[in-house]
Amino acid sequence: MKKTYSAKPSEVTRRWVLIDASEAPLGRISTTIATYLTGKNKPMYTPHIDCGDYVVVINASKLVVTGNKLKDKMYYRYSGFPGGMREMTLEQKLEKDPTDVITLAVKGMLPKNKLVPERLARLRVFAGEEHGHTAQQPQKVEVKRG
Numbered sequence: 001m002k003k004t005y006s007a008k009p010s011e012v013t014r015r016w017v018l019i020d021a022s023e024a025p026l027g028r029i030s031t032t033i034a035t036y037l038t039g040k041n042k043p044m045y046t047p048h049i050d051c052g053d054y055v056v057v058i059n060a061s062k063l064v065v066t067g068n069k070l071k072d073k074m075y076y077r078y079s080g081f082p083g084g085m086r087e088m089t090l091e092q093k094l095e096k097d098p099t100d101v102i103t104l105a106v107k108g109m110l111p112k113n114k115l116v117p118e119r120l121a122r123l124r125v126f127a128g129e130e131h132g133h134t135a136q137q138p139q140k141v142e143v144k145r146g
Helices: 026-038 090-096 098-109 116-121
Strands: 016-020 054-058 074-078 085-089 123-125
Touching: 016 026, 026 054, 026 098, 026 116, 074 090, 085 090, 090 098, 098 116, 098 123, 116 123
Parallel strands: 016 054, 054 123
Antiparallel strands: 074 085
16 A cells, blocks of 8 residues: 655755746746745645745846736735825836845745745845855756746
């Protein structure tokens, strides 16, 4: 009789992955990043154990979006006070902080559980071509364009 394999935290090996945000649209990049952060690309994936990898994203300022999303996609913040609703378009958000756009998109695609902060801590997003993780030798991953 075969038993279901369940990964243990001591068995998890993490590798470093490099993704270029200028190669594919935001949604494709975000789903790929979320897959690597959760570890769903590994055969040892276990839902309650964090098996994911470290992900380094470069060129966040050259982010690709399709259609009219630059003007139509909105980001909302609410302070909790009357009249405290603040909104920004994707274009304004990219000008202010391009790394935040990718981080928010990936956060929305991760499962809503206790592992989210730990997974997001392994996501490193950089606006330009340079990143500070060359010592970890991240492996470049191609994202399908669609």
